[in-house]
Amino acid sequence: MLPRIALVHPELTYSLPPAVTASTGLDALTQCIEPYVSNQANAITDSLARQGMQAAARSLLRAFQDGSDAAARNDMAFASLCGGMALANAKLGAVHGFAGVLGGMFPVPHGVVCARLLPYVMATNVAAITARTPESPYRRRFDHVAQILTGDTSATAQDGVTWIEQLSAALAVPPLSTFGVTEAAFDEIIAKSQVASSMKGNPIPLADQELRDILTAAL
8 A cells, every 4th residue: 555645744743652752763763774784775775764864863862852842853754754765665674574573463563663673683683794794785884874873983883783772771662571472472473574575675684593582682
């Protein structure tokens, strides 16, 4: 289903409670990060993703802390729009590979799944690329993500992971166990996620054990 027109207006978000601002905001940021490091990234989606990451990096925490901050809400609406256009013209990654499956199996909001998984997926991707393909251009892309998020031109991929971890903690994203996710379901979640369309955009194929470790950390 494709709309003829989409109205993305920050004033429609002013009344969102902090918890919803946090989860949907981190989802919007994820939808900028994943296309940028996707194996289908291109010059057009790169431009959109970079602008979206910049806007979310400077404004998500502010919007969480003060929902009436018009400038912050405007930035987050813009980040959401950039992410939507980027993902439609590239691919996503392991966060969204998991998200559709988890959302179908448990009563957990999509934004919460993405918000909870993002730091662990980023850390796992960086570790996997560093260990298996250290010269991969995707390693440098994670450095670029870190530099955009932190505003530090010398930041590395690990700095980006740390920044996301700290932001997630500040936004008080709930664990997946809050919504009934248990280790007993991991095998089914992993099997379904491995064949999800979004997982195919991840910058490096992740093994079942790596996906299990991500879920364990997010639980």
